[in-house]
Amino acid sequence: MSRRSKEVSWKAFLREESLPHQWCAGCGYGVILKSMLYAFEKSGLAPKDVVVVTGIGCWGKADDYLYTNTVHVTHGRALPIATGIKVANPSLKVLALMGDGDSATIGGNHLIHSSRRNIDVTAIIANNLNYGMTGGQYSCTTPLDSRTSTSWYGDPEPALDICRLTETAGASFVARTTVYHVGTIERYILMALSHEGFSLVEVISPCPTYFGRYNKMPKAPIMLNWLKDKAISIERAKNLSEEELSGAIVTGVFADKKGHSFLSRYNEIQARAKKDLEGE
Amino acid sequence: MTGKIGFILGNEAIVEGALVSGATFFAGYPITPSSEIAERASRRLPQVGGYYLQMEDEIASIAAIIGASIGGAKAFTATSGPGFSLMQENIGLAVMAEVPCVIINVQRSGPSTGLATKPAQADIMQARWGRHGDHSIIAISPSTVQECFDLIIFAFNVAETYRCPVLFMADATVGHLREGCVLRSKDEVEIINRKRPPEGLDEYYPYKADEDLVPPMATLGGHYLSRFHSSSHNEKGLPTSSPEEAKDLIKRLYDKIEKNKDKIVKYKTFDVDGSDYLLIAFGGAVRAARQAALDAKKRGLKVGVLQLQTVWPFPAEYVCELAKDKKGVVVPEMNMGQIIGEVRKAVPDAIPVVGANRYDGEPLAPYEIMKALDEVLSL
Numbered sequence: 001m002s003r004r005s006k007e008v009s010w011k012a013f014l015r016e017e018s019l020p021h022q023w024c025a026g027c028g029y030g031v032i033l034k035s036m037l038y039a040f041e042k043s044g045l046a047p048k049d050v051v052v053v054t055g056i057g058c059w060g061k062a063d064d065y066l067y068t069n070t071v072h073v074t075h076g077r078a079l080p081i082a083t084g085i086k087v088a089n090p091s092l093k094v095l096a097l098m099g100d101g102d103s104a105t106i107g108g109n110h111l112i113h114s115s116r117r118n119i120d121v122t123a124i125i126a127n128n129l130n131y132g133m134t135g136g137q138y139s140c141t142t143p144l145d146s147r148t149s150t151s152w153y154g155d156p157e158p159a160l161d162i163c164r165l166t167e168t169a170g171a172s173f174v175a176r177t178t179v180y181h182v183g184t185i186e187r188y189i190l191m192a193l194s195h196e197g198f199s200l201v202e203v204i205s206p207c208p209t210y211f212g213r214y215n216k217m218p219k220a221p222i223m224l225n226w227l228k229d230k231a232i233s234i235e236r237a238k239n240l241s242e243e244e245l246s247g248a249i250v251t252g253v254f255a256d257k258k259g260h261s262f263l264s265r266y267n268e269i270q271a272r273a274k275k276d277l278e279g280e
Numbered sequence: 281m282t283g284k285i286g287f288i289l290g291n292e293a294i295v296e297g298a299l300v301s302g303a304t305f306f307a308g309y310p311i312t313p314s315s316e317i318a319e320r321a322s323r324r325l326p327q328v329g330g331y332y333l334q335m336e337d338e339i340a341s342i343a344a345i346i347g348a349s350i351g352g353a354k355a356f357t358a359t360s361g362p363g364f365s366l367m368q369e370n371i372g373l374a375v376m377a378e379v380p381c382v383i384i385n386v387q388r389s390g391p392s393t394g395l396a397t398k399p400a401q402a403d404i405m406q407a408r409w410g411r412h413g414d415h416s417i418i419a420i421s422p423s424t425v426q427e428c429f430d431l432i433i434f435a436f437n438v439a440e441t442y443r444c445p446v447l448f449m450a451d452a453t454v455g456h457l458r459e460g461c462v463l464r465s466k467d468e469v470e471i472i473n474r475k476r477p478p479e480g481l482d483e484y485y486p487y488k489a490d491e492d493l494v495p496p497m498a499t500l501g502g503h504y505l506s507r508f509h510s511s512s513h514n515e516k517g518l519p520t521s522s523p524e525e526a527k528d529l530i531k532r533l534y535d536k537i538e539k540n541k542d543k544i545v546k547y548k549t550f551d552v553d554g555s556d557y558l559l560i561a562f563g564g565a566v567r568a569a570r571q572a573a574l575d576a577k578k579r580g581l582k583v584g585v586l587q588l589q590t591v592w593p594f595p596a597e598y599v600c601e602l603a604k605d606k607k608g609v610v611v612p613e614m615n616m617g618q619i620i621g622e623v624r625k626a627v628p629d630a631i632p633v634v635g636a637n638r639y640d641g642e643p644l645a646p647y648e649i650m651k652a653l654d655e656v657l658s659l
Contacts, residue, residue: 080340084347113336273326
C-alpha cells in the first residue's frame with residue numbers, strides 16, 4: 001500500500017517550518033524521526049491524539065520538528081511526566097523521546113519503575129552512546145574503554161544494556177535496532193504504539209561528531225558499517241557465548257508480552273474502592 | 281461528607297479539601313510528617329474515580345503531577361523537607377511551562393534528614409528561593425485544621441487562576457493536630473477551574489497571555505494542539521534564544537503573580553486596631569502568637585496579631601501600613617529567623633523588630649513570644 005493512500009499522511013505530523021533541523025551531518029536522529037512519522041501514519045493516529053514528551057539532549061530537540069501535542073521538560077524526567085499525562089487522560093497516545101543520558105543515566109530510576117509499573121507509555125530511546133549536546137562526554141551506555149571528552153584514557157565503566165534492564169524490570173514490549181537497520185525502526189515503533197503497557201524501542205545511532213571522531217570513526221558511513229558489523233540478532237545471540245557476544249549490539253524483540261498494564265490494573269482498584277465506599 | 285463536622289488530622293483535612301477542589305490525581309513518596317496525606321489520598325481518590333500513584337521518588341512525584349495537570353487533571357503531591365529539596369527543579373518547570381499544581385510541604389526540622397518527626401518552619405525561604413532563575417512564587421500556610429481544609433481549596437483556586445505551582449507550607453504542629461473541622465461541600469465553596477481558549481481560533485498560541493497575563497490552557501486531545509516548554513520559549517511554545525522574547529517571558533511570569541498580589545494575598549488580623557504592639561506570624565506559630573497576645577492583654581498590654589495566610593508573595597505594603605504606628609513588632613517563627621528579614625525590609629527603620637525563634641524541633645510556646653515582647657518593651 002502506498003503511503004499516500006493513508007488518511008493522515010506522515011507529513012501531517014511534521015512541523016516543516018522548523019526545518020532544517022539542528023542535528024549534525026551524519027547524525028542518525030533524522031532517520032529515527034522520519035521512521036517515527038511513518039509509524040504514526042500507519043498507526044491511524046491523528047496529531048491531536050498524540051503527546052510527545054521530550055527531555056534534554058540532542059534527541060530532546062525532536063519536539064521542535066513535530067506537529068503533535070508536545071511537552072519539553074527537564075533532563076531525565078520525561079517518563080514520570082508522560083506517566084502523569086497518560087493516567088490523567090488515557091485516550092491520548094503518549095510517547096517519551098529520550099536519549100541514553102535522559103532515559104538510562106540521569107533518568108535510570110524512572111526507567112526501571114516505568115517498566116515495573118508497566119505504564120501505558122511508549123519510550124523511543126535514541127542511543128548515540130555519549131552525551132552529544134554537551135560535547136561528547138561518556139554516558140552509561142558508552143562502551144567500556146571508549147574514548148570520550150571525559151574519558152580521554154578510556155571509559156572505566158561498563159555499559160548498561162537498556163533492553164535487558166527494562167525487560168527484567170517488567171516492560172512488556174522491548175525492542176532494539178540500529179539506524180543502519182532502518183526498516184526495522186518504523187516496524188518496531190509501530191508495534192510499540194499498538195502495545196498495551198510499557199513499550200520501549202531503543203535505536204543505536206551514529207554520532208560521528210563526537211563518539212565517532214573520538215573512536216576512529218569520524219564519518220557517518222564508517223559508523224554505520226560499525227553498527228552493521230556489531231549487530232547480532234537476538235535469535236543468533238541465543239547460541240553464542242558471553243565471550244562471543246562481548247561488545248556486540250544484540251538487536252530484535254526482547255519482550256512482547258500481553259498482560260496487565262498499569263491502567264487496566266488501576267481500573268480494578270477503582271472498582272474495589274467504589275464498592276468499599278458504597279459499603280460504608 | 282457534605283457539610284459534616286469532622287474531628288480529623290490537619291493532614292486529612294488537606295486531602296478532603298483537595299477532593300472538594302476537584303483534584304483527581306495525587307503522586308507522592310511517603311515521608312514523615314506528611315504520610316497521612318498519601319495514605320488518605322490512596323483510599324479516597326480511587327473512590328471518586330481518581331488516581332493515587334506512589335512514585336519511585338519525589339522527583340518523579342512532582343513530575344507526575346505536572347504531567348497529570350497537563351493531561352487535564354487537578355493534581356497535588358505532599359512531602360517534607362528532604363522531598364521538597366528533591367522537587368525544586370521540577371517546581372521550576374511548573375513555573376516556566378505554566379502548569380497549575382499544588383505542592384504540600386508539611387515542614388519538619390532540618391537540615392538534611394534532621395528531626396524527622398518534629399515540626400519546623402525553616403523551609404519558608406526555600407519555598408521562595410529554592411529554584412534557580414528569576415521568578416515569583418505563591419506560598420500559603422495554614423495554622424489550624426480548618427485552614428488546612430479551607431486554604432488548600434484556595435491554593436488550588438490560585439494555581440488554576442494563575443497557571444502556576446502553589447506551595448502549601450504546613451508544618452508538623454498543624455499536620456499532626458487533630459481538631460474540629462467543617463468539611464464544606466462543593467456547593468458551599470468557590471471552585472475555580474483553569475481558563476480554556478475560546479473555540480474557533482485559526483491557531484491557538486499556548487503561551488499567548490490575556491490581559492491578566494495568564495495564557496488560556498487548552499485541553500489535550502481537544503480542538504487545539506498544545507505545546508509546553510521548559511526552556512525559554514515564544515508564544516507558540518517554540519524554543520527561542522532571542523533576548524527580547526526571553527526577557528518578556530521572565531517578566532510576564534513574574535508580573536502575573538506580583539501584579540495580581542492583591543488577589544493572591546490572604547491574611548487575618550486579631551485585635552490590631554488600637555494596639556501598640558504587633559505580632560506577625562504564619563502557620564503553626566500563629567497559635568502561640570494568639571495565646572501570647574491574650575496573655576499580654578492580662579498584663580495590660582495592647583497586642584495585635586497579623587497572620588500571614590499567604591506568605592509569598594510577601595505583603596510588604598500591608599505589613600508596613602499596619603506596623604507604621606506601632607511601638608514594636610515581634611516575629612515568632614519555628615526557625616532561626618527567616619520571615620523576620622522580610623518584615624524588617626517592610627517596616628520603617630525606627631520601629632524595633634524582634635524575633636521569637638525556636639529551632640530545636642519543639643513547637644514555639646507563648647511564653648517565648650512574651651520574652652521577645654519584653655525585649656521590645658525594654659528598648
